[in-house]
Amino acid sequence: MADRYFQHTFPSGLTLLAEQMPGMQSAAMTLLVPAGSSTDPVDRSGAATVLGELVLRGAGARDNRQLTDYLDSLGLQRGSGVGVHHTRFSVAALAPRVIESLEVYADIVRRPMLPESGFSPARDLALQALAGIDDEPRQKLMLKLRESHLPFPFGRNSMGEKAHLERLTPDFCRADFAQRYHAQGAIIALAGNVNFDEVRPEVERHFGTWDGRAGNLVATKPPDSRYSFEEQKSEQTHIGIAYDSVPETHADYYVARMAIEILSGGMSGRLFTEIREKRGLCYSVGANYASLKGLGAIFGYAGTSNERAQATLDCFVAELHRLSDGVTRDELDRAKIGLKASTIMTGESTSARAAAIAHDYFMRGRIRTLDEIKDAIDAVTVDQVNDYLKRSKPGPFTIAIVGPKELKLP
Amino acid sequence: MADRYFQHTFPSGLTLLAEQMPGMQSAAMTLLVPAGSSTDPVDRSGAATVLGELVLRGAGARDNRQLTDYLDSLGLQRGSGVGVHHTRFSVAALAPRVIESLEVYADIVRRPMLPESGFSPARDLALQALAGIDDEPRQKLMLKLRESHLPFPFGRNSMGEKAHLERLTPDFCRADFAQRYHAQGAIIALAGNVNFDEVRPEVERHFGTWDGRAGNLVATKPPDSRYSFEEQKSEQTHIGIAYDSVPETHADYYVARMAIEILSGGMSGRLFTEIREKRGLCYSVGANYASLKGLGAIFGYAGTSNERAQATLDCFVAELHRLSDGVTRDELDRAKIGLKASTIMTGESTSARAAAIAHDYFMRGRIRTLDEIKDAIDAVTVDQVNDYLKRSKPGPFTIAIVGPKELKLP
Numbered sequence: 001m002a003d004r005y006f007q008h009t010f011p012s013g014l015t016l017l018a019e020q021m022p023g024m025q026s027a028a029m030t031l032l033v034p035a036g037s038s039t040d041p042v043d044r045s046g047a048a049t050v051l052g053e054l055v056l057r058g059a060g061a062r063d064n065r066q067l068t069d070y071l072d073s074l075g076l077q078r079g080s081g082v083g084v085h086h087t088r089f090s091v092a093a094l095a096p097r098v099i100e101s102l103e104v105y106a107d108i109v110r111r112p113m114l115p116e117s118g119f120s121p122a123r124d125l126a127l128q129a130l131a132g133i134d135d136e137p138r139q140k141l142m143l144k145l146r147e148s149h150l151p152f153p154f155g156r157n158s159m160g161e162k163a164h165l166e167r168l169t170p171d172f173c174r175a176d177f178a179q180r181y182h183a184q185g186a187i188i189a190l191a192g193n194v195n196f197d198e199v200r201p202e203v204e205r206h207f208g209t210w211d212g213r214a215g216n217l218v219a220t221k222p223p224d225s226r227y228s229f230e231e232q233k234s235e236q237t238h239i240g241i242a243y244d245s246v247p248e249t250h251a252d253y254y255v256a257r258m259a260i261e262i263l264s265g266g267m268s269g270r271l272f273t274e275i276r277e278k279r280g281l282c283y284s285v286g287a288n289y290a291s292l293k294g295l296g297a298i299f300g301y302a303g304t305s306n307e308r309a310q311a312t313l314d315c316f317v318a319e320l321h322r323l324s325d326g327v328t329r330d331e332l333d334r335a336k337i338g339l340k341a342s343t344i345m346t347g348e349s350t351s352a353r354a355a356a357i358a359h360d361y362f363m364r365g366r367i368r369t370l371d372e373i374k375d376a377i378d379a380v381t382v383d384q385v386n387d388y389l390k391r392s393k394p395g396p397f398t399i400a401i402v403g404p405k406e407l408k409l410p
Numbered sequence: 411m412a413d414r415y416f417q418h419t420f421p422s423g424l425t426l427l428a429e430q431m432p433g434m435q436s437a438a439m440t441l442l443v444p445a446g447s448s449t450d451p452v453d454r455s456g457a458a459t460v461l462g463e464l465v466l467r468g469a470g471a472r473d474n475r476q477l478t479d480y481l482d483s484l485g486l487q488r489g490s491g492v493g494v495h496h497t498r499f500s501v502a503a504l505a506p507r508v509i510e511s512l513e514v515y516a517d518i519v520r521r522p523m524l525p526e527s528g529f530s531p532a533r534d535l536a537l538q539a540l541a542g543i544d545d546e547p548r549q550k551l552m553l554k555l556r557e558s559h560l561p562f563p564f565g566r567n568s569m570g571e572k573a574h575l576e577r578l579t580p581d582f583c584r585a586d587f588a589q590r591y592h593a594q595g596a597i598i599a600l601a602g603n604v605n606f607d608e609v610r611p612e613v614e615r616h617f618g619t620w621d622g623r624a625g626n627l628v629a630t631k632p633p634d635s636r637y638s639f640e641e642q643k644s645e646q647t648h649i650g651i652a653y654d655s656v657p658e659t660h661a662d663y664y665v666a667r668m669a670i671e672i673l674s675g676g677m678s679g680r681l682f683t684e685i686r687e688k689r690g691l692c693y694s695v696g697a698n699y700a701s702l703k704g705l706g707a708i709f710g711y712a713g714t715s716n717e718r719a720q721a722t723l724d725c726f727v728a729e730l731h732r733l734s735d736g737v738t739r740d741e742l743d744r745a746k747i748g749l750k751a752s753t754i755m756t757g758e759s760t761s762a763r764a765a766a767i768a769h770d771y772f773m774r775g776r777i778r779t780l781d782e783i784k785d786a787i788d789a790v791t792v793d794q795v796n797d798y799l800k801r802s803k804p805g806p807f808t809i810a811i812v813g814p815k816e817l818k819l820p
Contacts, residue, residue: 120690
C-alpha cells in the first residue's frame with residue numbers, strides 16, 4: 001500500500017496528504033486552517049465562523065460574485081465549517097477540477113479581500129444561524145451537552161454567542177485573519193484520482209510561501225456544571241448524556257470503540273433493541289464516540305414524549321451501567337463486522353477519505369491505512385473489551401435536558 | 411456500456427435491475443415494494459409506515475431478535491422508509507454479503523411473522539415520530555407544503571395521522587400486508603461489484619414464486635387549499651413555496667431542471683446569491699425539483715427571523731418571476747457543469763446508483779445510463795431554457811408558513 005498514501009510537510013508548517021485512488025474519476029480535498037472555535041478569542045465566540053464566511057466573499061483578483069461563479073464553474077461540490085480545532089474547506093469534483101481549485105483556495109486562505117461590504121451580511125448570517133437553533137431543540141440540546149461536558153474552550157459552540165458576534169467589527173476580523181489563518185498546523189488532504197508527484201509541486205507553487213506561525217496555545221478549564229435544563233414547551237423531551245472515554249490515540253481506543261459499537265452500532269445495538277424496539281420508549285436513541293485532540297467522550301441522545309422521558313433516561317443509564325457486566329462474543333463479532341464494513345465503504349468515497357486522512361494526521365501525525373484500521377478492529381478480543389469495561393465504569397455523567405420539565409437524575 | 415446495465419422482469423411482475431461497477435468492493439440494494447403513502451387506505455394514513463416497521467420484527471424462521479442480529483452479522487448498513495409510491499428497503503455492504511441478504515429480504519417482504527407482540531411498539535414508534543415533528547418546524551412546514559400543493563393522495567404525510575394510527579390493529583396490518591406486499595410493481599435494484607448472470611438465478615430462487623397482483627389504482631383529487639398558516643411562537647418564520655413543473659418524463663424535463671439549477675444550484679444560484687449573500691435575509695434558502703409518477707413540482711424553502719420574513723417571501727417570489735426574463739449563457743454553463751459533476755460523483759456510490767436505477771425504472775420503465783444523462787444535460791441550449799421560461803411562468807404558488815404571524819401573500 002506504499003503507493004497509495006503520501007505525506008509531506010513543507011518548511012512553512014503546512015502538511016500535504018494524499019491518498020491515490022486510481023479507480024476513481026473524482027477527487028476530494030479537505031483544507032484545514034488552524035482557526036477553530038477553541039481558539040476564538042475569549043470574548044469573541046463565533047469569530048472563526050464569521051471569518052470563514054467572510055474569506056469566501058472575494059479573494060485574490062476575484063470579487064465576491066466572481067469568486068462564487070468561478071468555483072461553481074469548476075463544478076465543485078463544496079462546503080465549509082468551523083470545528084473545535086480548525087476551519088474546514090472541502091471540495092469534491094472531477095479530479096482535474098479539484099487540482100485547478102488549489103490556486104483559488106490559496107487566494108481564499110491567503111489573500112481574501114475581507115471586504116467592508118461583506119462584513120454585515122456575513123455577521124447577520126451567523127446571528128441568524130444562531131437564532132435558528134431555537135427551532136431545533138435536538139441541536140440545542142447537543143450544543144448544551146457539549147458545553148456542559150467538555151472542558152472550556154473545547155465545548156464552545158462554534159456558532160458563537162449573540163453578544164460576542166455583535167461585538168465583532170471588520171477590523172477585528174482582519175486582525176483575527178492575520179492571527180489564525182497561517183501555514184503552521186494547516187493541512188491539505190487530497191484523495192481520489194490524484195498523483196502525489198504531480199500535486200506536490202502544484203501545492204508548493206500556490207502555498208509554498210504561505211507564512212507559518214506558532215499556533216495558539218489553548219488552556220483548558222473544566223465546565224461549570226454537569227447538568228443543564230432548558231425549559232421548552234413541547235410534547236417532546238430531548239435527553240443528552242455524556243461521559244469521558246479514552247482519546248483516539250490511547251492503546252485502549254479500539255477496545256473502547258467496540259464497546260460503543262455494541263451499545264449503539266447497527267440495529268442490534270443495545271440502546272436500539274432495548275429502548276426503541278423492545279420497549280418502544282423513543283423513536284430516536286443512540287450514542288457516539290467523539291474525538292478531540294487529547295480527549296475522547298461519549299455523547300448519547302434520546303428524544304421521546306414527555307410522559308416517557310423519565311423511563312427513557314432511566315433505561316438509558318441502566319444500559320450504560322450494564323456494559324460493566326460485560327458483552328458476549330456474538331455482540332463483539334457483529335460490532336467488528338459492522339465497523340469493518342463501514343470502513344471499507346468509506347474507502348470508496350473520495351470525500352470521506354480526504355476528511356479521514358486529514359483527521360488522522362491531525363490526531364496522530366500520520367495517515368492510517370485502511371488495512372491498519374481493519375487489523376486493529378480484528379485484533380480486539382472479548383476479554384479485552386470486558387476487562388476494559390470492568391476497569392472503566394461509565395461516568396460521571398453529564399446530563400442535559402430540553403423539555404417542559406426536569407427529570408430525576410440517576 | 412451494454413455490459414454495465416441489466417434489467418429483467420420476472421413473470422410475477424417483479425423487476426430485477428443491476429448496474430455492474432467492477433471497481434467496487436461493495437454493493438448496494440434498493441428493494442421497492444408497492445406500498446406507499448399514496449396507497450394507504452383513506453382512513454388509515456400511516457399504515458405502510460407501521461407495516462414497514464412490523465415486517466422487520468421477525469421473518470421466515472427468525473424471530474425479531476434473531477433477524478436483527480443476523481442482518482447486523484452480515485455487516486449491512488441498512489435503512490427503510492415509506493415514500494409516496496413505495497416502501498423502500500435499502501442495504502449496502504461488501505458485495506457478497508448483499509447477495510447473501512437476498513434470502514432474508516425475501517423472508518421480510520414475503521414471510522414476515524407480523525407478531526402480535528411487535529404491533530404495539532411499532533405503532534407507538536410511528537406515533538412518537540409523528541409527535542416529534544412538533545419540534546421540527548422546518549419538517550412540519552415541508553409536510554404541510556406538500557399536502558397543500560400535491561393532489562391527494564400524493565401529498566399525504568407518510569408518517570400518517572394520529573387518529574388513523576390509533577385505529578390500526580394487528581389484523582388490519584396483516585390484511586394490509588396481504589394486499590400491498592406483492593411482486594407486481596416490486597423492484598430489486600443492485601449496484602456495485604455484482605454479476606448479473608450470477609444474481610439473476612439467486613433472485614429467482616428467493617423471489618421467483620412471489621405472488622403478483624394488480625396494483626391499487628390511485629384516484630387523485632386537488633388539495634383543498636393552496637395556503638396554510640400554522641401559528642408557532644418562535645423567533646423564526648419558516649416559509650415554503652411550491653408550484654408545478656413538468657414531469658420527469660416530459661420532453662422539457664432537462665430544460666426545466668437547468669432553470670431550477672440556475673435558481674438554486676451551487677452557491678452561485680440566484681436564491682443563494684440574492685437572498686442569502688447580498689441581502690443577508692436568511693441563513694437557509696433553496697428550491698428543489700420533486701419527481702412523482704406523472705407529475706413534477708418545485709418546492710422552495712426559506713427560514714428566517716420574524717422581522718425579515720416578509721422581505722424574504724417577497725424577494726423569493728420576485729426571483730421566481732425574474733426567471734421569466736431569461737437566464738444567461740454563463741448561468742446555464744455553470745448549471746450544466748454542476749449537474750454533470752454531481753452525476754459523475756453519484757456514479758462512484760453503489761448506494762446512490764442502486765437508488766437511481768430503481769427510480770429510473772419506476773419512472774421510465776428502463777435504466778438511463780450515466781452517459782445518457784450527461785448527453786441530455788449537454789444538449790440543453792440557452793434558447794431552449796429561455797423559451798421554456800417564457801412559456802411556463804411559475805405559479806400558481808402554494809404557500810405555507812410556520813411562525814408567529816401571517817405574511818402578506820404575493
